[in-house]
Amino acid sequence: MGDLTGKTALVTGASRGIGRAIARRLAADGALVAVHYGSNEAAAKETVDGILAAGGRAFALQAELGVEGDVDGLVHALEDGLREHTGQAPRLDILVNNAAINAAGGPIETESPERFERLFAVNVRAPFFLVQRVLPLLRDGGRIINISSAVTRIALPETIAYSMTKGALDVLGHTLAKHLGPRNITVNTVAPATVDTDANAFWLRGNPETQELVAADTALGRVGLPDDIAAPVAFLASDDARWITGQVVHATGGCRL
Numbered sequence: 001m002g003d004l005t006g007k008t009a010l011v012t013g014a015s016r017g018i019g020r021a022i023a024r025r026l027a028a029d030g031a032l033v034a035v036h037y038g039s040n041e042a043a044a045k046e047t048v049d050g051i052l053a054a055g056g057r058a059f060a061l062q063a064e065l066g067v068e069g070d071v072d073g074l075v076h077a078l079e080d081g082l083r084e085h086t087g088q089a090p091r092l093d094i095l096v097n098n099a100a101i102n103a104a105g106g107p108i109e110t111e112s113p114e115r116f117e118r119l120f121a122v123n124v125r126a127p128f129f130l131v132q133r134v135l136p137l138l139r140d141g142g143r144i145i146n147i148s149s150a151v152t153r154i155a156l157p158e159t160i161a162y163s164m165t166k167g168a169l170d171v172l173g174h175t176l177a178k179h180l181g182p183r184n185i186t187v188n189t190v191a192p193a194t195v196d197t198d199a200n201a202f203w204l205r206g207n208p209e210t211q212e213l214v215a216a217d218t219a220l221g222r223v224g225l226p227d228d229i230a231a232p233v234a235f236l237a238s239d240d241a242r243w244i245t246g247q248v249v250h251a252t253g254g255c256r257l
């Protein structure tokens with residue numbers, strides 16, 4: 001386990017799924033974690049309570065992403081929370097852009113401009129402007145980690161617009177890494193394949209057939225779990241990853257190699 005004692009972290013979309021696992025792991029490694037959520041207050045509370053019960057430090061903050069003023073609201077809540085929990089001027093060490101949507105889409109023939117814009121507003125515009133807004137808070141030597149997807153490598157025509165949002169995130173990471181190198185801030189991307197979260201519950205949970213299909217497509221022979229993604233994120237956040245920047249880590253168990 002890395003030592004993040006004394007560090008602060010913001011994980012977007014940390015109320016459930018992969019974000020929750022990342023928040024728990026960073027807190028277990030010693031960081032004070034800001035657990036961001038959109039609307040599921042009870043789930044965010046569960047994440048925070050779990051961290052506190054395990055002896056870690058965390059607080060929840062709400063902000064709907066993809067709407068006017070989203071990033072302003074999030075950053076104000078972050079600053080307030082950090083001030084309250086550290087007793088100092090707000091400073092951030094680790095930003096994990098994890099929150100995203102992938103509402104059932106379709107191929108290019110059936111995609112709508114409204115859905116396309118919503119996907120880009122939540123998955124691309126929000127993380128882009130969140131980085132812009134937290135840069136003054138981010139300490140030199142800090143970490144930015146974006147959660148992308150294996151769909152930037154594996155062509156899935158039925159989720160074309162979602163896949164494009166993740167492609168944009170990969171370019172954001174690569175380009176920011178060069179820009180922020182002089183401040184010793186690393187920027188990396190973690191790309192999962194299928195992970196057992198609420199986002200996939202409708203076709204995966206309680207369905208041995210689809211689970212077997214995913215496992216058969218995966219070198220390591222099973223469906224991914226949120227902790228499988230939290231582990232490489234924690235590594236990239238740690239001092240051990242200080243010489244790694246501008247990279248995409250495919251944490252997929254070897255999906256469709």
Ligand code: NDP
Nearest residue numbers: 013015016017018038039040065099100149194195197199
């Ligand atoms: P979940 O759907 O399980 O959780 C999504 C999280 O993001 C929740 O905390 C949710 O908050 C928050 N969120 C979603 N939309 C908004 C919004 N508009 N404003 C604010 N918060 C929002 O997602 P996963 O854990 O499955 O996915 C996490 C990341 O991993 C995403 O970037 C996803 O694209 C990526 N990924 C996931 C894969 C998978 O198989 N699960 C595969 C590849 C990539 P709330 O609880 O309040 O709704």
